[in-house]
Amino acid sequence: MPYETDYTNQKFSVIGNRVNRPDGVDKVTGRARYGADASAAGQLVGKILRSPHAHALIKKIDTSKAEKLPGVKAIVTGDDFPDFTGGNRSLMDTLENCMARGRALYDGHAVAAVAAVDAQTANEALKLIKVTYKKLPHVTDVDEAMKPSAPVVHDWIRTAGIEPAPTTASNISQRNEFGHGDIDVGFAEADVIIEKTFKTEQTHQGYIEPHACLATLGPDGSGELWVTTQGHFTFRNMCASLLGLDVAKLKVTSSEIGGGFGGKTHVWMEPVALQLARKSNRPVKLVMTREEVFKATGPTSSTSVDVKIGAKKNGRITAASAELRYQSGAFPGMWGMLGAMTSFACYDLKHVKSVGYDVLCNRPKVAAYRAPSAPMAAFGVESVIDLLAAELKMDPVEFRIKNAAKKGTRASYGPIYGPIGIGPTLEAVKNHPHMKKRLGKNQGRGVACGFWFNFGGQTCTDLNIGIDGSVNLTVGTVDVGGSRASLALIAAEELGVDYDQVRVTIGDTSSLGHNDTTEGSRGTFSSGMATIFAARNAIDVMKQRAADTWGIPVEQVVWEEGVARAKGRQNSNLPPLSLKEIAAKSPRTGGPIAGHNEVVADGAGVSFASHICDVEVDPETGSTRVIRYTVVQDAGKAIHPDYVEGQFQGGAAQGIGWALNEEYIYGEDGTLQNAGFLDYRIPVCSDLPFIDTEILEIPNPNHPYGVRGVGETSIVPPLAAIGNAVSNAVGVRMTHVPMSPPRILKAIEDAQ
Amino acid sequence: MSGVTVSAKVNGDAVQYVCPPNESLMDVLRNRLNLTGVKEGCGTGDCGACSVTLDDRLVCSCLVLGAEAEGRSIGTVEGISQDGELHPLQTAFIDHAALQCGICTPGFLVAAKSLLGRNPNPSEEEIRYALAGNLCRCTGYDKIVRAVQSAAKVMRKQKKS
Numbered sequence: 038m039p040y041e042t043d044y045t046n047q048k049f050s051v052i053g054n055r056v057n058r059p060d061g062v063d064k065v066t067g068r069a070r071y072g073a074d075a076s077a078a079g080q081l082v083g084k085i086l087r088s089p090h091a092h093a094l095i096k097k098i099d100t101s102k103a104e105k106l107p108g109v110k111a112i113v114t115g116d117d118f119p120d121f122t123g124g125n126r127s128l129m130d131t132l133e134n135c136m137a138r139g140r141a142l143y144d145g146h147a148v149a150a151v152a153a154v155d156a157q158t159a160n161e162a163l164k165l166i167k168v169t170y171k172k173l174p175h176v177t178d179v180d181e182a183m184k185p186s187a188p189v190v191h192d193w194i195r196t197a198g199i200e201p202a203p204t205t206a207s208n209i210s211q212r213n214e215f216g217h218g219d220i221d222v223g224f225a226e227a228d229v230i231i232e233k234t235f236k237t238e239q240t241h242q243g244y245i246e247p248h249a250c251l252a253t254l255g256p257d258g259s260g261e262l263w264v265t266t267q268g269h270f271t272f273r274n275m276c277a278s279l280l281g282l283d284v285a286k287l288k289v290t291s292s293e294i295g296g297g298f299g300g301k302t303h304v305w306m307e308p309v310a311l312q313l314a315r316k317s318n319r320p321v322k323l324v325m326t327r328e329e330v331f332k333a334t335g336p337t338s339s340t341s342v343d344v345k346i347g348a349k350k351n352g353r354i355t356a357a358s359a360e361l362r363y364q365s366g367a368f369p370g371m372w373g374m375l376g377a378m379t380s381f382a383c384y385d386l387k388h389v390k391s392v393g394y395d396v397l398c399n400r401p402k403v404a405a406y407r408a409p410s411a412p413m414a415a416f417g418v419e420s421v422i423d424l425l426a427a428e429l430k431m432d433p434v435e436f437r438i439k440n441a442a443k444k445g446t447r448a449s450y451g452p453i454y455g456p457i458g459i460g461p462t463l464e465a466v467k468n469h470p471h472m473k474k475r476l477g478k479n480q481g482r483g484v485a486c487g488f489w490f491n492f493g494g495q496t497c498t499d500l501n502i503g504i505d506g507s508v509n510l511t512v513g514t515v516d517v518g519g520s521r522a523s524l525a526l527i528a529a530e531e532l533g534v535d536y537d538q539v540r541v542t543i544g545d546t547s548s549l550g551h552n553d554t555t556e557g558s559r560g561t562f563s564s565g566m567a568t569i570f571a572a573r574n575a576i577d578v579m580k581q582r583a584a585d586t587w588g589i590p591v592e593q594v595v596w597e598e599g600v601a602r603a604k605g606r607q608n609s610n611l612p613p614l615s616l617k618e619i620a621a622k623s624p625r626t627g628g629p630i631a632g633h634n635e636v637v638a639d640g641a642g643v644s645f646a647s648h649i650c651d652v653e654v655d656p657e658t659g660s661t662r663v664i665r666y667t668v669v670q671d672a673g674k675a676i677h678p679d680y681v682e683g684q685f686q687g688g689a690a691q692g693i694g695w696a697l698n699e700e701y702i703y704g705e706d707g708t709l710q711n712a713g714f715l716d717y718r719i720p721v722c723s724d725l726p727f728i729d730t731e732i733l734e735i736p737n738p739n740h741p742y743g744v745r746g747v748g749e750t751s752i753v754p755p756l757a758a759i760g761n762a763v764s765n766a767v768g769v770r771m772t773h774v775p776m777s778p779p780r781i782l783k784a785i786e787d788a789q
Numbered sequence: 790m791s792g793v794t795v796s797a798k799v800n801g802d803a804v805q806y807v808c809p810p811n812e813s814l815m816d817v818l819r820n821r822l823n824l825t826g827v828k829e830g831c832g833t834g835d836c837g838a839c840s841v842t843l844d845d846r847l848v849c850s851c852l853v854l855g856a857e858a859e860g861r862s863i864g865t866v867e868g869i870s871q872d873g874e875l876h877p878l879q880t881a882f883i884d885h886a887a888l889q890c891g892i893c894t895p896g897f898l899v900a901a902k903s904l905l906g907r908n909p910n911p912s913e914e915e916i917r918y919a920l921a922g923n924l925c926r927c928t929g930y931d932k933i934v935r936a937v938q939s940a941a942k943v944m945r946k947q948k949k950s
Binding site (some may be wrong): 053055057059060061062064065066067069070071073074156157168242243244245247293294295297324326327348368517518519618678680682683687689690691713714715719720721722723724725727728 | 888
C-alpha cells in the first residue's frame, strides 16, 4: 500500500474494542450533571438584559427602579467591569462582548444583568431597567460591510496585512495570503479555467444544552465556577484576567457538557455571573435561554468566496486561486485566514494562492464551529473541481485522485505533508458500493473532499493506582463525545490491565496543571498521548518496586501484559509480580504509585475525508431529501470505533443541516428573525437516512498509537457533496448555501 | 403571586408541591423535585429534551404548567430503570453508543419508551417520525435509531418468554 508507515499494523490488545462508556449509566438514568444541574445554598438567579438594536449608542442605563424591586440583590452594567486588560485589545474585545461598554454592537448584545431571588423577580427587574439608546447605522452582510461606504463597526480597526498600513478605519480587520508558485504562469498553462462565486449563510453549532453556570465569588477574591465548557482552564484564566482575580483563587469545574462543537470554547456570560456573585456575595446561577444562545453566543461566519481553478486536458490542475471573505461578527477574528489556509489543502498544486479577509459586521462575535472556516472554502473549491471535471469530461473522483495531495506534497498553506489520507479516502470512495447504486428520477449524486489541521496543545494528566490495582486517570480535557472510554482503553493498553479496571475523571482546575481547551479534535489525541506517558511513568515506578522486592537492579525488570518480570536466567526463580500485587504492597514499598505527564502534544496529524451523497429534489417545491450518505475518513488509529463513527455521522448530519436548511436570517433592521429551534430548524430524525461510515487507518507518525483527531473533518465535505448532488439532480449549479427550497426553485427558474 | 398546591404521582411515588400558577412542569420537576434528568434545551417545545409522560401521554414538560399535573401521573427518565435493572432501551443506548454528549438522551429514552409502548414493532420510518420531536446534534440519529430497533427486539422477546 502506498501509505504504509512505521506504525502500520501495530498490535493492540484492548485498543479498538467497542467497550461501553464509563459515563453511560449516569447518562441514561438522568444522573449525569450538566451546566444547569448544579445548585448551591442561597443561590440567586442571574438574567441578562440584551440590546434590541443591531447597532446603538447606549446613552443612559437607569437601574434605579429595578434596584428597588424586592428580591433584587445585584445589578451590573458595563460600568461594573473595570478595565484590567492592560491594553490587551483581544481581552478587551472579550470583555466588551460579555457586557457592552457604551455601544451595543449587535441584536442581543448584553447591556445589563440582574441577580435576584428567583427567575420571576429577575425577569421583572430586567423590564424595570431603562436603557436610552441612539440607533446607529448597521451592516450585517459580509460583502456590504467591505464597501468603503459601509457603517464602520469599530473606528479603531485598521486592516492588518496590507502594505502600506492603512490610516483609516475599515470593517476588514485583516488580510492573509497563502500559497506558492506563480498563478499567472499556472493559469496561462491551463486548457480550461473555471471561475465562480459562492455564498454561505451563518449557522450555529446548535448544541442542545444552552450555556449555563453556577458562580461564587467572595469579597476575598476567591471563587468557584461550575460551568458547561470545552475548556475550564481557559475559562479560569480568562475570567481571572477580565475580573482582576488571581488564577489560583478561582476554581473552575467543567460539568458534563451537552454539546459544544467549538461554541463552548469562549466565555460569554460567565464573567457576568461571577461579577453578579461578587456584588451580591451570593452564588449566582445563570442559564441562557435558547434565544440568547442564538443571538449572543458564537455562531460561524457567513461567507462570500471566489474560486478559480485551471487544468490541462490531461486532467492535471495547473493553478488555483481563491479570495475568501468571512464575516467575524462585531469583533475581529481569524476566520478568513483559516478559510484561506484550508481551501486547497486536499490538492497537489504547483501554483496556488488564497487570500482571506476577516470582516466585521453587526452580528454576534463569531466562534469556532467544528473545523472552523473549512466547510465554506471546501464548498467553493469542491464545486469548481466538479465543474472542471465535467468540462474535461472526466469522472469527478478520478479527477480528484489525479490531483490529490500525497506524502511529500507542499500544502497550499505551507508545510510538507507526511503520510496522509486524501488519496486513500478517494480510492475507497471509488470502490464503495454506494457509487454503483443506480440513481432514480430527480436524484443526483455528489462527492466532495475535506481537510482539517487538528491540534495538540498543552496537556497535563495524572494516573493513580489504587491499593486494589484499580486505576484512576485524571485528565484536563473535557469529554465531548466519549473520550473517557477512549482514554481508559489507552491506559488499559499501556498498563496491560482490563478496561474495566480504569476509571477516568475530568479534573477541575485545582487538581491538574493547565490544559488547553478541548478543541481542534485534540481530546483523545493529546490526552491520549499524555495518558501513555503517564502510564509509562507509573510502570517505571512499579518496575522499581518489583526490583526492590526481588533485590535485583531495575534494569533486569521488564513490564509485559500487566506484570513485572525479572529478565535473565539468574532470575528464573522469581515469579512475575502483577500490577495488583505490586499495588497491594505499595504502602510498605514506598507509598502510592502514580504516573504524571505534562506535554505540549505537538504533531497532531492532519485529517482528510471524502464523502458521497445521494439526494432527491422535488422539482415542484425545491425540497431536497438526502437518501444515502457515506463518510470515508482517515482516523489514524480508531481507539474506540463506535465513537469515531459517531463523530463521522454527527459531523455529516450538521453539514447536511447547513447545506439544506440552517441559516441566520436578519431583517432590514439588523435583528435576527429566527432565534429559536422552530424557525432555525436543525435536522430531525425523520430528515436523515442512516449515515454509512468507513474508517481508514493511516497512522500519524507523531503519536505513539498513530492517532489523528477525528472530530471535525466530517463537517467539511457535506456542503460541497450536497451542492454537487443537488446540482447534478436539477441540472443547475448551486452556489448559495443553504440550498433551501426557495433558493433551489429560483436557481431552476433562472436557468430556464 | 400565590402558589398552587399540587398532588401528583411522579415515577409511581406520591408527591406534593407548591408552585406559582405560571410555572412550567419542567421547572417544577427540575427545581422543586430535583429531577434534573429532565433537561431544558429550548423552553419552547422544539427540542424534546424535557420530554415526560403525563398519564402515559408523551409531552414536553416545558409546555405544561406544574399546576396542570394535579391528580395526574408523571413519568421521567429517572423512573425508566426499575428494581435496580436498566430498561432494555437504556442498555441498548449504551451498547450501541447512541449517545455522545448525552443531554438529549433522557428525552429520547422517554419518547422511545412511549413509542414502544404503543407500537412494539416499529419500522425504521416509524421510529424516525416518532422521535422527530427530539433533537440530537451529536449523533446524526444513526445509532439512536439502531438502539431503539435493538431494544424493541429485546422487549418483544421478553414479552414472549
